[in-house]
Amino acid sequence: MAQGTETPAGPPDSPSPGATGSAAYLRRRTLRRGSAGWLLLTGLGVAYVVSGDFSGWNIGLSKGGFGGLAVAMVLMGVMYACLVFALAELSAILPTAGGGYGFARRALGTWGGFLTGTAILIEYILAPAAISLFIGDYVESLGLFGLTSGWPVYLACFAIFIGIHLWGVGEALRFSLVVTAIAVAALLIFAVGAFTEFDAGRLNDIPADPSAFGSNSWLPYGLLGIWAAFPFGMWFFLGVEGVPLAAEEAKDPVRSMPKALAISLAVLVFLALITFVSATGAQGADAIKEAGNPLVVALQGTGEPTALSRFVNYAGLAGLVASFFSLIFAGSRQLFALSRAGYLPRFLSLTNRRKSPYLGLLIPGVIGFTLAAWSGNGGRMLNVAVFGATISYALMALSHIVLRRREPDLPRPYRTPGGAGTSGVAFVLACSALVATFLVDRDAAFIALGVYAVALAYFAFYSRHRLVAAAPEEEFAALAAAEAELKRD
Numbered sequence: 001m002a003q004g005t006e007t008p009a010g011p012p013d014s015p016s017p018g019a020t021g022s023a024a025y026l027r028r029r030t031l032r033r034g035s036a037g038w039l040l041l042t043g044l045g046v047a048y049v050v051s052g053d054f055s056g057w058n059i060g061l062s063k064g065g066f067g068g069l070a071v072a073m074v075l076m077g078v079m080y081a082c083l084v085f086a087l088a089e090l091s092a093i094l095p096t097a098g099g100g101y102g103f104a105r106r107a108l109g110t111w112g113g114f115l116t117g118t119a120i121l122i123e124y125i126l127a128p129a130a131i132s133l134f135i136g137d138y139v140e141s142l143g144l145f146g147l148t149s150g151w152p153v154y155l156a157c158f159a160i161f162i163g164i165h166l167w168g169v170g171e172a173l174r175f176s177l178v179v180t181a182i183a184v185a186a187l188l189i190f191a192v193g194a195f196t197e198f199d200a201g202r203l204n205d206i207p208a209d210p211s212a213f214g215s216n217s218w219l220p221y222g223l224l225g226i227w228a229a230f231p232f233g234m235w236f237f238l239g240v241e242g243v244p245l246a247a248e249e250a251k252d253p254v255r256s257m258p259k260a261l262a263i264s265l266a267v268l269v270f271l272a273l274i275t276f277v278s279a280t281g282a283q284g285a286d287a288i289k290e291a292g293n294p295l296v297v298a299l300q301g302t303g304e305p306t307a308l309s310r311f312v313n314y315a316g317l318a319g320l321v322a323s324f325f326s327l328i329f330a331g332s333r334q335l336f337a338l339s340r341a342g343y344l345p346r347f348l349s350l351t352n353r354r355k356s357p358y359l360g361l362l363i364p365g366v367i368g369f370t371l372a373a374w375s376g377n378g379g380r381m382l383n384v385a386v387f388g389a390t391i392s393y394a395l396m397a398l399s400h401i402v403l404r405r406r407e408p409d410l411p412r413p414y415r416t417p418g419g420a421g422t423s424g425v426a427f428v429l430a431c432s433a434l435v436a437t438f439l440v441d442r443d444a445a446f447i448a449l450g451v452y453a454v455a456l457a458y459f460a461f462y463s464r465h466r467l468v469a470a471a472p473e474e475e476f477a478a479l480a481a482a483e484a485e486l487k488r489d
């Protein structure tokens with residue numbers, strides 16, 4: 001047994017040794033296996049991200065112009081591609097709900113596992129809170145139900161969609177797939193309409209800042225603008241790395257997980273390209289750079305709404321719902337895994353009769369609703385989420401590098417093309433994106449660091465002495481330690 005771990009028995013949350021106790025403990029913390037095939041997992045990967053195509057990315061135009069955001073999008077696309085290939089290998093080795101935490105636990109130890117898991121939680125708890133605000137804005141702008149953006153809308157979002165998740169993972173992912181398909185179809189229809197108004201001369205219509213180093217018509221804010229646009233280039237892909245969190249509920253995860261990751265990323269790259277180019281070329285970079293609803297502005301400009309712009313407006317709500325719904329799923333599974341292993345209070349990993357982690361859904365939902373109703377600053381919360389995401393990317397890429405070098409003979413049903421070199425590219429770009437968050441919103445970065453400090457204090461002084469050895473991610477790490485000890489002997 002690894003140092004600092006316990007095997008629980010007796011009452012579900014009280015530690016004492018014994019195999020029977022371990023079995024009872026894990027029985028009350030079991031997800032519904034075999035609920036998702038590669039198609040539902042692919043839909044989940046696209047759902048995480050699709051709302052980013054409807055809004056948010058365009059703010060990068062005000063940081064780097066068309067050229068700066070284009071370079072940032074390409075570099076961030078490379079980062080996500082390299083990361084997804086690395087995660088495909090890692091998820092085939094360890095297909096559990098721990099995802100990135102489980103990979104880092106084996107490669108970097110308990111501290112690395114907790115740092116990674118906490119960063120992922122920051123992303124997946126803050127992002128739904130922010131998106132609920134955007135849903136409220138859409139509901140108000142569309143005049144739906146006579147509602148205005150406010151706490152009743154946020155409460156309805158969390159209550160309805162958490163309720164679907166509590167119903168069961170299969171039902172939840174099928175609902176997500178349908179809503180995501182609507183959003184993707186809307187993006188394709190939008191692109192067709194926007195390309196009819198396309199003018200390449202509008203792409204670089206933001207005036208160049210003569211004081212910025214290297215500025216020109218394509219890089220109006222200079223070379224530094226490329227770096228400042230990194231976080232917005234990420235919005236075309238942010239969240240796709242959460243697919244491995246569904247591993248314990250997947251059918252044949254060793255095969256379906258790499259396939260779903262690859263297909264979902266390919267779909268997202270295609271959507272990013274057509275959305276970015278068509279929207280910017282339809283009305284111009286300067287017109288949409290600060291628009292809250294850039295696709296609608298790209299279609300109608302300052303004129304009257306058209307049938308197509310109204311359709312895209314409604315579809316944008318579908319995209320927001322898809323991402324909100326899937327991010328709630330991801331946050332609950334990461335919280336479930338960390339709690340099951342004792343990094344967080346163990347009661348958070350209890351599952352209901354339908355094998356859903358009900359407290360792992362309800363408590364983040366309460367936190368998210370409270371943040372949305374209290375703060376009202378969706379942009380700030382998303383920036384905090386991006387900061388957490390970049391930390392987790394760097395640590396997951398580093399985990400792949402460490403496992404490739406330390407355990408070259410570890411059975412790998414899927415192998416990352418390019419090996420450690422691929423994850424090395426992801427690591428460098430993730431570190432660059434992490435630093436770029438300070439250029440965009442320094443306050444958000446320091447808020448995330450404050451949350452990190454509190455979480456690390458809890459782990460250092462309490463939970464690291466009460467880890468659960470029977471948890472799958474802990475057993476996986478303990479096996480590696482035992483094998484290393486045998487080699488030394």
